[in-house]
Amino acid sequence: MWLAPLGFLALFYFYPLSSILQVSFARGESGWMGALLDTLASSSTYGVLGFTFWQAVLSTLLTLAVGLPGAYLFARYRFPGKSLLQALTTIPFVMPTLVVAAAFNTLLGPRGWINLGLMQIFSLEVPPVVLTNSLAGILLAHVFYNTTIVLRMVGDFWSHIDPRLVQAAQVLGGNRWRTFWQVTVPLLLPVVLAASLLVFIFDFSSFGVILLLGGPRFATLEVEIYTQTVSLFNLPTAASLAVIQLACTLGLTVMYTRLSNRVSRPLSLRPKTYTQERLASRRSRLFAGGMLVLLMTLFILPLVSLAFRSITHLESTRLDTQPIQRGLTLDFYRELSVNRRQSMFYAPPTSAIGLSLGYASATVLLSLLLGLPAAWSLARSAQNPFNRLMDPLLMLPLGTSAVTLGLGFIIALDQPPLDLRNSWALIPLAHTLVAFPFVVRSLAPALRSIRPQLHQAAATLGASPGVVFRTIDLPLVGRSLLVAAVFAFTISLGEFGATAMIARPEYPTVPVAIYRFISQPGAMNYGQALALSTLLMLITSLGILLIERLRVAEVGEF
Amino acid sequence: MNKKIVSVFLIAAWLLAACAQAATTPAPTSQPTSSEPRTLRVMTHDSFLASEEVIAQFETENNVKVQFLSSGDAGTALNKAILSKDNPLADVFYGVDNTFLSRALQEGIFESYNSPLLAKIPAEFQLDPEQRALPVDYGDVCLNYDIAYFEEKQITPPENLDDLLKPEYKGLLVVENPATSSPGLSFLLATIDNYGAEGYLTYWQQLVANDVQVVNDWNAAYYTEFTRAGGTRPIVVSYASSPPAEVIFAEEPLTASPTAAVTSPKSCFRQIEFVGILKGTPNRDLAEKWIDFMLSTTFQEDVPLQMFVFPVNSDAKLPEEFTKFASIPAQPAQVSPEDIAANREKWIADWTETVLK
Numbered sequence: 001m002w003l004a005p006l007g008f009l010a011l012f013y014f015y016p017l018s019s020i021l022q023v024s025f026a027r028g029e030s031g032w033m034g035a036l037l038d039t040l041a042s043s044s045t046y047g048v049l050g051f052t053f054w055q056a057v058l059s060t061l062l063t064l065a066v067g068l069p070g071a072y073l074f075a076r077y078r079f080p081g082k083s084l085l086q087a088l089t090t091i092p093f094v095m096p097t098l099v100v101a102a103a104f105n106t107l108l109g110p111r112g113w114i115n116l117g118l119m120q121i122f123s124l125e126v127p128p129v130v131l132t133n134s135l136a137g138i139l140l141a142h143v144f145y146n147t148t149i150v151l152r153m154v155g156d157f158w159s160h161i162d163p164r165l166v167q168a169a170q171v172l173g174g175n176r177w178r179t180f181w182q183v184t185v186p187l188l189l190p191v192v193l194a195a196s197l198l199v200f201i202f203d204f205s206s207f208g209v210i211l212l213l214g215g216p217r218f219a220t221l222e223v224e225i226y227t228q229t230v231s232l233f234n235l236p237t238a239a240s241l242a243v244i245q246l247a248c249t250l251g252l253t254v255m256y257t258r259l260s261n262r263v264s265r266p267l268s269l270r271p272k273t274y275t276q277e278r279l280a281s282r283r284s285r286l287f288a289g290g291m292l293v294l295l296m297t298l299f300i301l302p303l304v305s306l307a308f309r310s311i312t313h314l315e316s317t318r319l320d321t322q323p324i325q326r327g328l329t330l331d332f333y334r335e336l337s338v339n340r341r342q343s344m345f346y347a348p349p350t351s352a353i354g355l356s357l358g359y360a361s362a363t364v365l366l367s368l369l370l371g372l373p374a375a376w377s378l379a380r381s382a383q384n385p386f387n388r389l390m391d392p393l394l395m396l397p398l399g400t401s402a403v404t405l406g407l408g409f410i411i412a413l414d415q416p417p418l419d420l421r422n423s424w425a426l427i428p429l430a431h432t433l434v435a436f437p438f439v440v441r442s443l444a445p446a447l448r449s450i451r452p453q454l455h456q457a458a459a460t461l462g463a464s465p466g467v468v469f470r471t472i473d474l475p476l477v478g479r480s481l482l483v484a485a486v487f488a489f490t491i492s493l494g495e496f497g498a499t500a501m502i503a504r505p506e507y508p509t510v511p512v513a514i515y516r517f518i519s520q521p522g523a524m525n526y527g528q529a530l531a532l533s534t535l536l537m538l539i540t541s542l543g544i545l546l547i548e549r550l551r552v553a554e555v556g557e558f
Numbered sequence: 559m560n561k562k563i564v565s566v567f568l569i570a571a572w573l574l575a576a577c578a579q580a581a582t583t584p585a586p587t588s589q590p591t592s593s594e595p596r597t598l599r600v601m602t603h604d605s606f607l608a609s610e611e612v613i614a615q616f617e618t619e620n621n622v623k624v625q626f627l628s629s630g631d632a633g634t635a636l637n638k639a640i641l642s643k644d645n646p647l648a649d650v651f652y653g654v655d656n657t658f659l660s661r662a663l664q665e666g667i668f669e670s671y672n673s674p675l676l677a678k679i680p681a682e683f684q685l686d687p688e689q690r691a692l693p694v695d696y697g698d699v700c701l702n703y704d705i706a707y708f709e710e711k712q713i714t715p716p717e718n719l720d721d722l723l724k725p726e727y728k729g730l731l732v733v734e735n736p737a738t739s740s741p742g743l744s745f746l747l748a749t750i751d752n753y754g755a756e757g758y759l760t761y762w763q764q765l766v767a768n769d770v771q772v773v774n775d776w777n778a779a780y781y782t783e784f785t786r787a788g789g790t791r792p793i794v795v796s797y798a799s800s801p802p803a804e805v806i807f808a809e810e811p812l813t814a815s816p817t818a819a820v821t822s823p824k825s826c827f828r829q830i831e832f833v834g835i836l837k838g839t840p841n842r843d844l845a846e847k848w849i850d851f852m853l854s855t856t857f858q859e860d861v862p863l864q865m866f867v868f869p870v871n872s873d874a875k876l877p878e879e880f881t882k883f884a885s886i887p888a889q890p891a892q893v894s895p896e897d898i899a900a901n902r903e904k905w906i907a908d909w910t911e912t913v914l915k
Contacts, residue, residue, distance in 0.1 A: 023641065098777055105781075111788035127790075132782060133773065211774045216735040216914055227737045230633035232903050233640075233661060313809060331809065341863055342609045345626075403634070410638050414645045421647055422599070422627055500604055501638075505628040512604075519605070520866065521780060521800040522807020526787075 002390065005374040005436070012429055013397050016408030021239050023411055024404075028236030039240035049244065052220040055135065055210075056203035059142035063199050066143055066298065067150025068192070073291045074151060075158035077284065078276045085292070086155075087544040089299045090148040090486065094494035094540045096511040097208025098518050099533040100141060103306040104131060104213070113305065133215030141209040144298065146199045152486065153198075153442055156479050157191040162270045189263040190445040197256045198441055201249060201398045207497070221245045225401045242404045249399025253392035261383075266451040303537055310530035332527035333535075345505040347513060349532060353539055356493055356509040360543070362428035363435050363492035364485050370432070371439030371484065376469065378440070379447035394440055397433040402497045405433075409502075424507070430498035435488035442487060446480035447473060486547050493540055510536045593621065598844045601627045601836075603635045603653035607864040608857070616851050622844055632658060632740065640665045643837060649845045652833040652852070654691055657743060659832060660899030663690060668834035671846055675853035675871070683830055683870045685895060691832035694852050697867040698798040698887050699744035700819040700826035701731075704785045707792035716793060718822045719752055722765060729769040732783040732791035735914075737906050738774045744827040745795045746909055747898065751891035752824050755901070759912050766913055786816060798826060799866040802883040806863070814883070821887040828890035831867065 025032035039045050074086060092100070107114050108131045115127035122128075131137040165187070169179040207222045219227075221241055228238040279285050311328050339346040347355075374394065378387050397405075409430075413420045420426050450473060458468045474481070496511040503512055510532060517529035595617070606628065617624055627648050629635035636658050639651050643665065654662045662668065668690035676684065676692065683693035701716065708715045713726050722731055734742030749758045771791060773779050780796055783789040801815035819826070833852055835845040851857055858869035862880050869876075876884075 020641075101778065102781065105788065109782060109788050110790045132778065133771075211738065212778050214774075215778075216738070216772045216774050216910075223738075230631070230637060231737055231743075231906070233633075233637060234903070329809075342611060343864060344608050344610045344613050346610075406630075406634075407637060407641055410642050410647070414642060421642070422625075500628070501630040501634060503628055505602075505604070505606070505626050516604075518777060518781065520807070521796065521803040523804070523809045524807040525803075526781060527809070 002374065002377055002386075005370045005394075006390070008370050008432075008436075009394070009397075013400075013405075013433060016405060016412040017400065019412040020404055020408035021243065024235035024239035030236075032236075032239075035236035036240045036243060039237055039244070045241070045244070048219050048221055048224050049248075051218065052204060052222075053248075055138055055142075055218070055220070056200050056206075058135075059139050059146070059203040060196055060200045062139055062143050063146050063150055064192075064196060066294065067147045067195075068154065069287075069291055070147065070151050070295055071155035071158055073288055074155035075161075076276060077279050077288060079279050079288065083545065083548060084541075085295065086151070087541045087548070088303070089151055089295060090490055090544055091303060091537050091540050092144045092299055093146075093148050093487075093490045094536065095303075095533065096494060096496045096514055097141075097212055099306070099514060099529070099536075100144065100209075100302075101212045102309075102518070102530065102533075103302040104137070104141070106305045106309050107302055132213065133217065135214070135218065137213035138206075138209055138218065141213050142203050142206065144302070145209070146202055147299070149199050149202075149487075150192075150195045152483050153195040153445075154188065154191050156483050157445060158188060159275055160270055160479065161187055161267065161275065163275050186263065186265070187267065190260055190265075190448065193256060193260050193263065194441045194445050197252065197395070198398070198438065200252065201395065204248070204252075205245065205399050205401070207402070221248075222401055226403050229403050229407070238401075238404065242401045245399060245401060246396060249396055250392055252399075253395040256395075257388060257391045260445075261388075264445070264448045267449040306530060307534045307537065310527065310534045332524070332531035335524055336528055336531055336535075345508070347506070347508050349513075349535060352508055352510050352513045352532075353535065355507055356511075356536075357539065357543070359428050359431060359499075359509060360489050360492040363431040364488040366428060366432045367435040367439045367488040368481070368485060371436050371443060372481075374436075375440045375443035375447055376473065378444050379450075395437045398437050406498060406501045424502075424504060426502050427499055427509075428492070430502065431492040431495050432488075434495065435491045438487045438491065439484040442484040443477060443480050446477040450476050482548060482550065486544055489543055489547060490540060493536070493543070510539075595621050595623045596841065596844060597623050597625055598650070598841055598848055599625045599627060599648035600848065601629055601635065601639065601648035601651045601653075603632045604628045604630060605632075605865060606652065609860050609864060612857055612860045615856065616848070620844065620847055622847075624848070629653075636662055639667050639836065643667045646836040646838050648836060649839040649841045650833060650848055651836050652694065652831070654832045654834065655740075656685060656828075656830045656832075656895050657740070657747070657898050657902075659685060659691060659895040662832075662834070663895075664899070667837055669837050669839070669842070671835050671849060673846070673849055673853055675850055678873055679853065679870045680872060685830065686832070691834045692849060692853065693830050693870045694833050695858075695861050695865065695867040695869055696828055696830045698819075698821070698826040698828050698890055699741045699748070699795060700798045700821055700887065702784075702794050702796040702800050702817045702819050704792040705816055705818055707785050715818070716820060718820065718825050719749060719761075722770075722793070723761075723768055725768075727768065727793070730791055731765070731768070731793045732771040732773060732779045732789075733795045734776055734779050735772055735774045736909060739776055740829070741776050741795050741797065743902075743906075744829055746905065747893045748825070748827040748891040750905065751827070751893050755905075759908060762909060762912050770913075772913060797866065798886065799862075799868070799880075799884060801885075802879050803866055805883050806879050819885060821885045823887070823889040824891045826887040826890045828887075828892055830870070 025035055028035045074082065106112055108129050109115070110127045115129050118124065118128050166179055166183055169183045174182065205222050206220065207226065210218055210220050210223050221244065225238050225241045228234040228241065279288050310332055311330060313327060313329050336349045378391055381387055409426065410421055454472050455468055458472055463471070494511060496515065499509050500512050500515065503509065508516065514529050514532045517525045517532065606626070613624060629638050632653050632655055635653050638647065663686065670688050670690045672689045673692060676689065679693060683696065703715045716722055716727055721727060733745055736743040736746040749761055753761045771783060773783060776796065779794050781787045783791045784794045785792040798819045798821060801817045801819055804817055805812050805815045833849055835842065835849065839845055853871060855871060855874045858871040858874035861867060861869050862877055868886065
């Protein structure tokens with residue numbers, strides 16, 4: 001069962017990683033021990049490490065604070081526009097950091113709408129909200145990016161928990177609060193832990209957000225590795241930092257494995273038609289209203305602001321005698337299809353979008369094909385020592401420095417038949433490396449919660465393990481499969497770092513194309529970047545809605 | 559349920575196949591003659607751009623198909639070239655700039671090639687006496703300022719680096735972090751050339767006292783903090799080619815650029831970009847032809863409107879927009895590549911200590 005995922009990881013993760021570490025340490029004078037000790041001895045390392053942990057902890061807590069009530073809303077209630085709202089809250093996951101920074105800027109920049117509004121209302125001289133170069137900016141961006149993980153994973157799992165358990169507790173005399181703590185929370189703990197782990201690792205290894213929104217005073221391990229590698233070419237130090245980052249990630253995932261093994265318990269999962277109710281009572285309506293306002297302000301408002309900016313004229317020069325153009329325009333969208341300077345690497349938006357979608361589909365396929373057997377093995381025999389070893393190792397790609405791994409590909413994959421260094425196939429492979437742990441973490445709690453009696457019953461009736469898997473496990477985790485597929489899809493669509501390093505310039509993906517526009521001065525360039533970002537948002541939501549429409553399986557009554 | 563899964567897989571497979579098709583189809587058109595065209599692999603950083611016609615011309619003339627490999631920013635691309643030097647990724651590497659030149663030469667990734675076209679290139683650009691790295695273009699990192707802002711506030715715009723310390727420019731400057739940004743590093747090197755390796759830290763202390771803002775990235779500076787993007791800082795470290803770019807990429811046709819660059823002596827730092835033949839290439843003859851092509855007037859005249867840098871070939875003519883709206887500093891600040899290689903880490907560390915702590 002482990003053959004495919006293990007082979008994949010070994011070939012495309014462990015082999016490149018060990019190659020680059022080996023080469024990096026060899027460049028130093030004192031070998032790997034010496035370099036590692038040097039880095040550990042330096043006080044700046046601890047400062048950087050401490051800050052990395054600190055901002056990740058804060059970000060994760062804030063994300064949970066926003067995500068858990070939201071998950072409750074999505075899990076327990078039906079209301080019109082729900083799937084659209086869910087799709088929209090997932091879009092931030094896809095947006096390249098540069099675009100997110102631009103979106104925040106339109107709202108919270110010195111001349112953003114919120115600041116302008118506040119200045120007018122309170123007659124202020126100086127814009128009150130300063131987001132650049134601040135910890136608040138980092139935290140806000142992390143919450144913006146990662147809340148969807150909590151909303152989706154916890155929300156979907158929660159929506160299948162049998163309400164009769166809570167009702168039974170209440171019949172036996174428990175009040176709301178007590179029932180919540182003693183019944184609901186233990187049931188949810190596995191998936192909340194899984195979601196928190198993913199959010200934490202993402203925040204821990206965050207790069208673009210720290211670089212752009214945090215500014216020069218904040219450095220995490222990932223930023224430090226980048227600086228040491230690219231700017232200073234100090235490979236031994238970079239490798240030591242990468243090893244430290246890996247060790248931290250490993251420590252976290254081992255802790256998670258221990259915890260989750262203790263809290264998993266089999267459940268009876270019920271379909272959504274059974275567990276969800278309409279917003280009937282006044283209390284629930286108030287709660288829903290409040291949550292909706294919060295979610296929309298936090299997630300939809302920046303995206304809408306960005307989309308709106310892409311159809312308004314940017315402020316023209318005040319030098320010209322012409323009046324400043326105001327009003328709406330589709331010029332930027334039209335310009336996207338024009339290769340004004342006959343550039344060789346110009347790609348019309350349709351081909352960039354088609355390419356991104358193609359890579360995303362490949363990533364979804366590959367990560368599901370690899371993730372499903374891995375998750376199944378983990379769920380089946382959690383006490384198996386081999387599984388206990390593999391579980392934390394699976395998560396490592398998420399916590400590995402992208403710069404280091406990218407260079408590892410160059411060194412390791414350079415001999416035929418694996419000379420993939422210039423191959424386009426490297427892109428879906430790199431995306432799968434990130435998506436595959438996600439898939440496993442989304443599927444494992446659901447698979448673990450299937451009651452073993454079902455498997456046993458099927459086996460006594462003569463079903464082979466394959467048939468059991470197809471007829472019992474797959475339908476019961478159908479929803480989680482879709483959650484996993486959506487994650488893989490969005491991760492691939494929004495991936496920028498690895499793609500930029502590998503892509504053929506004639507065939508840019510959408511994030512690479514956006515980056516090209518936004519790295520040059522000029523109003524048309526900026527406008528086209530915004531326009532392309534809006535298109536990215538649109539295709540993402542369409543893609544997500546499409547995936548969700550696929551009724552892979554609904555939980556059946558039995 | 560099964561049908562749906564199958565159909566999804568089919569669609570995905572189709573998309574994948576379409577993508578594969580597109581990826582293997584040659585992008586530029588080339589007319590194959592009697593023999594099959596050979597392939598030349600050119601590794602570049604991700605800011606490389608050229609016109610389709612110009613590249614097509616090279617391909618037709620030489621019966622070759624050029625494959626471009628975009629490898630990240632300048633530093634990352636160089637690292638990739640260095641780490642793969644025993645099994646080079648490409649035949650030619652373009653994108654080493656003078657701040658990385660010593661690193662490239664020390665690692666020995668290039669083969670020497672004395673191109674006949676070097677005769678057309680002024681000596682100031684030929685920083686490698688052994689012609690392992692040949693200059694292709696240059697760009698100047700200069701202070702850019704928002705003309706409208708200074709007119710409105712009725713302040714004279716700054717004219718050199720010393721002016722930035724004056725009280726009327728307090729809180730008006732945004733610069734980039736030299737550790738993470740190429741223009742940031744260039745600006746730091748300009749201050750080192752102006753004030754010496756002993757005096758530049760004092761200058762920076764005074765800049766900090768004058769409320770300079772530091773961001774990590776050119777993007778954050780130009781598109782967030784610069785007043786033209788809605789920010790509060792009307793002076794930003796950018797390129798001498800940014801004012802003409804503002805005109806060329808304006809929404810409505812402009813008669814003058816809304817920004818201007820400070821190009822007085824030693825206010826700008828010159829970045830020169832080089833190309834070289836990677837050691838061990840099997841296509842040495844094609845690589846030489848490519849380098850000759852990059853130094854020829856055809857390519858050199860294409861460079862300004864594509865990459866927004868200036869050609870080194872003295873025969874190349876600049877496009878109209880550049881002659882009208884760009885100013886080329888006559889005497890840019892310069893620091894030798896050997897000095898940069900030797901002191902880069904120390905300078906950045908000292909700067910971080912002074913400015914960010």
